[in-house]
Amino acid sequence: MRDRADAEEGQPLRADAKRNRDALLEAALAVFTAEGVDAPIKDIADEAGVGVGTFYRRFPTRADLIVAVYHHEVDRCAAAAATLAAQYPPFEALAHWIDRFMDLVVTKRGLATALHSEAPAYVELRADFEARLVPPLKGLMDAAHGEVRADVSAAELWRAVGLLCAPATPENFSEARRMVSVLVNGLRFGAA
Amino acid sequence: MRDRADAEEGQPLRADAKRNRDALLEAALAVFTAEGVDAPIKDIADEAGVGVGTFYRRFPTRADLIVAVYHHEVDRCAAAAATLAAQYPPFEALAHWIDRFMDLVVTKRGLATALHSEAPAYVELRADFEARLVPPLKGLMDAAHGEVRADVSAAELWRAVGLLCAPATPENFSEARRMVSVLVNGLRFGAA
């Protein structure tokens, strides 16, 4: 079974390259968890036991690495939308999914901030996350049609939630939760 | 009349030092407007016609410079609270002041982002703005007591609005306005 990188690139990686790529992903997860997604590239390369040149050949931008490291997590979050939609009434399902998304970004140190960075290397990161997470959110919003303000798009709601999570950490999460709850209330209050 | 820097420092600056400080502030305003508050320090020093050493002697951190450059604007925004409180019913005054604050941060390229940066040099910037803007906001919220959710503090509301403005530019401002309006609606909706 070809893995994701193969499937996307076309040409399979040489055995040593694949080994190093996997080592980099594992190292990056460890370093990201310890130091955040802005950790020096050298730290990650060292942890993986490869040179920085090898790192850059595989992940030209930091965003490429972040996307790869959290690929599965993002997919699981996207998939949760369907489950929640089946379990709860429309508006509740929407609210629960937003919680689920908040857990995703707040748990990964610095991810919420990186997601909204203006740096060119990161616009691709936001685009990737957005492309995979906004459609499920849009589905939930459509299902709650009539209970949510009609002038708010899924994409901007998604961005707003991410922004409110930017300063949050796992220990200091209650402010972000409260502000998002205010936002979600506003979403319902202004329903057409 | 001693100027603000004198008043805060204690010792008046030597004539050449004051001249350079003023030149740096003027240059910084121009450069910030053109390139944003993250512009290279060298650009600002060059524009002012001084060496970078002179810059750093006067403004040890970039935050010091930003605070000084926008000092008057921040004061005017703080003062607007009283005016608005006298002109409008409590909740409306609150909403108007939030608009006023948004104008302040969105007009200054990159300011909203810097305001929420995690970098150590910037925590002082947020603290300064927060110390001068949250009290007036708190006054407005207290006046609208009963019409706003009681579990939301002025400080966190202030931070939330700033966060939602982070990606906004003067041209692309409507999304931030809409999201803040949703937030403000939520504030009222959940009123005790």
Next chain:
DNA sequence: TTTATATACGGAATGCAATTCCGTTTATCA
């Protein structure tokens, strides 16, 4: 096997902005 070669490797070299350092200059005041 062997060998040709496309890939990949490591880490030195380079680039760039932030920040510090220090020998020289100047404003101030006795």
Next chain:
DNA sequence: TGATAAACGGAATTGCATTCCGTATATAAA
């Protein structure tokens, strides 16, 4: 009109990010 504290400029240093390139190796054809 000195003495001296304060300030000046910009070279040097630092700390990454990113590129470059000579060497090594996996792969597959002979």
